[in-house]
Amino acid sequence: xxxxxxxxxxxxxxxxxxxxxxxxxxxxxxxxxxxxxxxxxxxxxxxxxxxxxxxxxxxxxxxxxxxxxxxxxxxxxxxxxxxxxxxxxxxxxxxxxxxxxxxxxxxxxxxxxxxxxxxxxxxxxxxxxxxxxxxxxxxxxxxxxxxxxxxxxxxxxxxxxxxxxxxxxxxxxxxxxxxxxxxxxxxxxxxxxxxxxxxxxxxxxx
Amino acid sequence: xxxxxxxxxxxxxxxxxxxxxxxxxxxxxxxxxxxxxxxxxxxxxxxxxxxxxxxxxxxxxxxxxxxxxxxxxxxxxxxxxxxxxxxxxxxxxxxxxxxxxx
Numbered sequence: 665x666x667x668x669x670x671x672x673x674x675x676x677x678x679x680x681x682x683x684x685x686x687x688x689x690x691x692x693x694x695x696x697x698x699x700x701x702x703x704x705x706x707x708x709x710x711x712x713x714x715x716x717x718x719x720x721x722x723x724x725x726x727x728x729x730x731x732x733x734x735x736x737x738x739x740x741x742x743x744x745x746x747x748x749x750x751x752x753x754x755x756x757x758x759x760x761x762x763x764x765x766x767x768x769x770x771x772x773x774x775x776x777x778x779x780x781x782x783x784x785x786x787x788x789x790x791x792x793x794x795x796x797x798x799x800x801x802x803x804x805x806x807x808x809x810x811x812x813x814x815x816x817x818x819x820x821x822x823x824x825x826x827x828x829x830x831x832x833x834x835x836x837x838x839x840x841x842x843x844x845x846x847x848x849x850x851x852x853x854x855x856x857x858x859x860x861x862x863x864x865x866x867x868x869x870x
Numbered sequence: 871x872x873x874x875x876x877x878x879x880x881x882x883x884x885x886x887x888x889x890x891x892x893x894x895x896x897x898x899x900x901x902x903x904x905x906x907x908x909x910x911x912x913x914x915x916x917x918x919x920x921x922x923x924x925x926x927x928x929x930x931x932x933x934x935x936x937x938x939x940x941x942x943x944x945x946x947x948x949x950x951x952x953x954x955x956x957x958x959x960x961x962x963x964x965x966x967x968x969x970x971x972x
Contacts, residue, residue: 687939699943703950710954718964729899736895743930744888751880850930857895857922861915865902 694844698851701817705855708813709862712806716866723798724867725786732864735778736856739818742771743853746846753832753839761842765829768849772822779815783808810863817852825849887929894922 687695716722726732749764786807793808795801828845831837901914928934933943 687936692939695939695943699947699950702947703954706951706954710957714957714961717958717961729902733899737892740888740891740895743891743926744884747884747930748881751884847931850926853930854923854926857891857926858919860895861898861902861919862912865898865915866908866912868902 688840690840691844691847694847698847701851702855705810705813705858708810709858712810713862715802715806719800719802721799722867723796723800723803724869725789725791725796725798725803726864726867727869729865729868731778731782732860735775736860738771738775738778739853739856742768742775743850745771746849749829750839750843750846753842756839758833761839762829762833765825765832765842769822769825769829772818772825772849776815776818776822779811779818783811807863810859814852814855814859817855821845821849821852883929887925891922891925894918894925 745764746768749761749768752760752764790797791804791807793804796804824845828837828841832839832842898915898918901911901918904911906914927943928940933940
């Protein structure tokens with residue numbers, strides 16, 4: 665049976681000669697989701713940029729880069745550990761793949777905790793969605809919505825990593841499934857690479 | 871090439887890309903403390919972010935191994951991103967003091 669016939673459930677492929685772009689359907693679906701989510705984040709960041717550019721008294725409340733630097737290091741490293749997990753899965757090392765997947769999930773949890781700690785610190789200084797002590801009230805809404813959307817993606821990714829990792833070890837999922845989840849995790853890391861300069865570094869208090 | 875050599879070669883490449891991405895992130899932090907105009911800072915940071923994202927896309931997400939998918943993702947995404955940029959002139963109008971902006 666050809667790949668096309670397998671995809672079509674054993675029936676004749678008819679119009680298609682094989683899977684689109686020579687990738688499995690599940691992987692293509694994840695790529696389409698990533699493209700759609702990229703557009704969502706891009707819309708948020710462009711809208712944020714529009715408001716920031718058009719507002720004269722935009723706050724610059726970030727005095728220290730330590731926390732955001734640590735969060736960036738953790739997230740980028742978690743992409744590497746995810747790669748190691750996928751590599752172990754491809755080599756048939758189920759225990760190694762599960763271990764690296766759980767390390768990745770742990771990094772995601774640490775990232776989320778650091779992020780929440782930062783939020784609490786800003787809220788403690790008087791920042792809310794609608795006002796803050798430094799400038800225009802729109803800053804809070806923009807900051808919390810963009811970082812909150814990213815944090816939601818990280819949290820969902822952590823849950824998925826744990827669930828897929830366990831099911832992979834149990835034999836229900838294959839190495840391909842772990843790789844597809846890895847694509848999502850790398851995407852979450854990539855979004856952070858844009859959020860950091862636009863939301864944090866351009867708003868440093870000099 | 872044996873499987874072990876392929877494995878170690880792939881790991882080495884992953885590590886190189888990882889350190890490149892970390893270095894680029896570090897460059898962004900350096901740019902943040904430069905005494906330059908805001909728009910210049912924005913452009914420099916955006917360029918570095920695009921390079922970082924490109925490395926992650928090509929090597930971490932293995933998009934370089936499938937040219938057809940690479941072109942599909944690149945063209946579609948870039949088109950959507952460019953289409954979002956039409957409103958910037960209005961942003962400058964608001965910040966420059968055109969009617970009803972203040």
